[in-house]
Amino acid sequence: MAGFHGGRLPLPQSGLDAEFWSTQGSNLTLAAVAIIAFIAVVALVMFGADLVRGKARDKVQLVVLITPVLVLLGVGLVYPALDTVWLSFTEIVKEPDPVTGINTESVNFVGLANYTYAFTDPTMLRTILNTLVWIVMVPLLSTAVGLAYAVFIDRAKGEKALKSLVFMPMAISFVGASVIWGSIMYDFNETGEQTGMLNAFLGTLGIDPINFLAAEPWNTLFLIVILAWIQTGFAMVIISAAIKGVPPEINEAASLDGANAWERFWHITIPSIRGTLVVVMTTITIATLKVYDIVRTLTQGRYNTDVVANKMYVLGFVEQREPLGAALAVILFVFVIPIVVYNVRSLQKVKETR
Amino acid sequence: MTTPAPAIPDETASPKKTKAQKAKENLTSPWATGAAIIIAALWTIPTIGLFMTSLVPGEQYRTESWWNVTFNGDLTFENFGQVLFDSFGDSSNAPPLLGNLINSIVVTVPTVVFPLVIGLMAAYAFAWIPFRGSNFLFVFIFALQVVPLQLALIPLLKLLGPEGIGIAGQFPGVWVAHTIFAMPLAVFLLHNFIAQIPSDIIEAARVDGASHTQIFFRVIIPLSLPAIASLAIFQFLWVWNDLLVSAVFGGIKTYPLTYPISNLAGDYGATAYLVPPAAFISMVIPLIVFFSLQRYFVRGLLAGSTKG
Numbered sequence: 240m241a242g243f244h245g246g247r248l249p250l251p252q253s254g255l256d257a258e259f260w261s262t263q264g265s266n267l268t269l270a271a272v273a274i275i276a277f278i279a280v281v282a283l284v285m286f287g288a289d290l291v292r293g294k295a296r297d298k299v300q301l302v303v304l305i306t307p308v309l310v311l312l313g314v315g316l317v318y319p320a321l322d323t324v325w326l327s328f329t330e331i332v333k334e335p336d337p338v339t340g341i342n343t344e345s346v347n348f349v350g351l352a353n354y355t356y357a358f359t360d361p362t363m364l365r366t367i368l369n370t371l372v373w374i375v376m377v378p379l380l381s382t383a384v385g386l387a388y389a390v391f392i393d394r395a396k397g398e399k400a401l402k403s404l405v406f407m408p409m410a411i412s413f414v415g416a417s418v419i420w421g422s423i424m425y426d427f428n429e430t431g432e433q434t435g436m437l438n439a440f441l442g443t444l445g446i447d448p449i450n451f452l453a454a455e456p457w458n459t460l461f462l463i464v465i466l467a468w469i470q471t472g473f474a475m476v477i478i479s480a481a482i483k484g485v486p487p488e489i490n491e492a493a494s495l496d497g498a499n500a501w502e503r504f505w506h507i508t509i510p511s512i513r514g515t516l517v518v519v520m521t522t523i524t525i526a527t528l529k530v531y532d533i534v535r536t537l538t539q540g541r542y543n544t545d546v547v548a549n550k551m552y553v554l555g556f557v558e559q560r561e562p563l564g565a566a567l568a569v570i571l572f573v574f575v576i577p578i579v580v581y582n583v584r585s586l587q588k589v590k591e592t593r
Numbered sequence: 594m595t596t597p598a599p600a601i602p603d604e605t606a607s608p609k610k611t612k613a614q615k616a617k618e619n620l621t622s623p624w625a626t627g628a629a630i631i632i633a634a635l636w637t638i639p640t641i642g643l644f645m646t647s648l649v650p651g652e653q654y655r656t657e658s659w660w661n662v663t664f665n666g667d668l669t670f671e672n673f674g675q676v677l678f679d680s681f682g683d684s685s686n687a688p689p690l691l692g693n694l695i696n697s698i699v700v701t702v703p704t705v706v707f708p709l710v711i712g713l714m715a716a717y718a719f720a721w722i723p724f725r726g727s728n729f730l731f732v733f734i735f736a737l738q739v740v741p742l743q744l745a746l747i748p749l750l751k752l753l754g755p756e757g758i759g760i761a762g763q764f765p766g767v768w769v770a771h772t773i774f775a776m777p778l779a780v781f782l783l784h785n786f787i788a789q790i791p792s793d794i795i796e797a798a799r800v801d802g803a804s805h806t807q808i809f810f811r812v813i814i815p816l817s818l819p820a821i822a823s824l825a826i827f828q829f830l831w832v833w834n835d836l837l838v839s840a841v842f843g844g845i846k847t848y849p850l851t852y853p854i855s856n857l858a859g860d861y862g863a864t865a866y867l868v869p870p871a872a873f874i875s876m877v878i879p880l881i882v883f884f885s886l887q888r889y890f891v892r893g894l895l896a897g898s899t900k901g
């Protein structure tokens with residue numbers, strides 16, 4: 240095998256020939272040209288709108304400023320979302336035309352059939368249940384550990400560096416984090432030495448190695464740990480800022496009244512940062528719903544670990560069962576509606592107080 | 594929040610001492626310190642383990658742990674060279690990752706610029722130009738932040754695909770998709786910042802006869818640089834680390850680093866030893882960006898998620 244040290248063969252470097260470099264070069268050029276052209280067009284339109292004189296000028300400029308965003312979101316997000324909702328009530332039938340023999344697609348309205356299937360088929364049901372476990376566990380774990388860490392290191396020496404350590408996984412992709420946990424921590428060998436760190440550790444305690452990713456039903460929890468590992472840094476940074484916003488006088492007064500650290504935490508810190516905790520939990524919940532990378536990278540949904548976001552991708556883009564995938568996407572959306580309502584309400588409250 | 598503390602005149606005489614005492618109290622609680630150390634270790638060791646495993650020679654990957662290989666002195670940097678320049682995959686003629694690394698750059702850089710510019714324009718309009726429906730539209734865009742992008746994938750792919758404008762599978766398709774999905778957060782985050790610019794500055798410019806275009810270029814952009822930096826880092830990390838959008842809207846010629854790594858990671862075959870070095874390579878640039886610009890990243894997080 241090429242690349243092993245010792246037995247390296249003078250392989251023709253398949254990818255890195257002249258063609259490779261010319262393709263990559265033109266791709267990079269394409270990106271640069273796209274950026275320059277984009278900025279030039281925006282500047283031209285903006286300054287063009289500045290040439291308008293009189294009362295119309297403000298209106299023209301307003302239109303220039305908000306049209307791009309409205310078009311992008313209308314065409315790219317709102318219309319597709321509505322289309323997905325419609326798609327979820329249909330089925331696509333492909334059959335050859337009796338005369339020409341050419342495959343034709345017909346779209347039939349089937350009402351709630353896709354939803355009925357999603358909530359009765361055992362694999363689909365398992366997928367939905369797994370997702371619910373994710374959206375309960377990930378926010379709880381990340382917020383609890385993030386809160387604990389923020390409190391422990393508050394005003395400690397080297398607080399900034401200590402924060403960076405826990406915050407760092409935020410910069411790592413879900414794919415990268417999956418590799419870190421799947422290949423380094425959870426690795427399992429049926430025979431011989433355990434090269435995974437967790438199984439090696441268990442070995443020193445005299446415990447038999449565990450095939451973490453295949454061990455039902457706990458494997459879902461082991462996958463959840465990966466996302467919690469990423470999101471804890473987010474929770475910690477936000478919570479830490481909120482803790483610093485609690486007026487120190489309250490803590491001092493309580494301490495003089497004889498309250499110990501534990502009592503001050505429960506009666507002062509927690510009530511003061513309740514709003515922040517809610518924001519952190521909802522943000523992490525939303526992030527959790529959308530995650531498909533971890534499951535796709537590590538188990539592809541095997542061993543009963545599938546989640547809605549991954550199943551939706553497989554149905555929609557691999558198995559060509561778009562309507563069912565659409566139904567799952569809508570179910571995903573229904574899960575977040577309460578959060579949307581809550582967030583919009585609190586935004587309006589903030590706007591009123593401004 | 595400005596809840597005044599109950600005044601206890603005779604005992605608040607030496608605030609400095611109390612502060613020092615408290616710091617000491619925090620540090621001297623052995624449980625807290627111990628727990629903090631354990632958490633810090635658990636959050637760091639896996640990444641260190643990944644780096645060390647990247648250095649394990651292929652033929653020892655299945656049988657030897659990285660700490661044993663380290664003790665034996667067999668660590669090698671060769672894996673990095675192999676995945677970047679030789680081949681990454683099940684067969685020896687699988688293309689190396691250098692192409693995907695360049696793809697990641699080609700995908701990421703434009704998709705940082707586009708949403709920033711469009712978002713800035715809209716954020717200024719929503720913050721400083723009163724118009725009918727402004728409030729409703731802003732709240733609507735804000736609400737879109739929460740809509741799972743999965744809801745839009747299938748129809749948007751049809752719009753951008755061969756039945757539509759035919760840019761799916763190529764870089765422009767990926768750029769457009771990423772730009773669309775970035776808009777809600779971009780508008781919201783930049784609006785939060787731009788709305789806080791003192792109104793005297795904007796009003797003075799208006800009284801002087803400055804148009805919106807002039808204010809946008811001369812006032813808004815220079816004053817929003819910290820917010821621009823925050824959003825740029827966010828967007829950079831999000832796009833660089835993305836798998837879903839690239840998998841759906843990209844193609845064999847545009848796949849970024851995450852795509853081949855994710856494919857091979859679930860394989861557990863003879864080439865499994867190539868996965869850790871590849872994952873580490875994919876993390877180098879975001880980690881550099883992250884550590885050098887962490888301040889702006891944190892500021893963006895705080896602006897995006899502390900409402901009131």
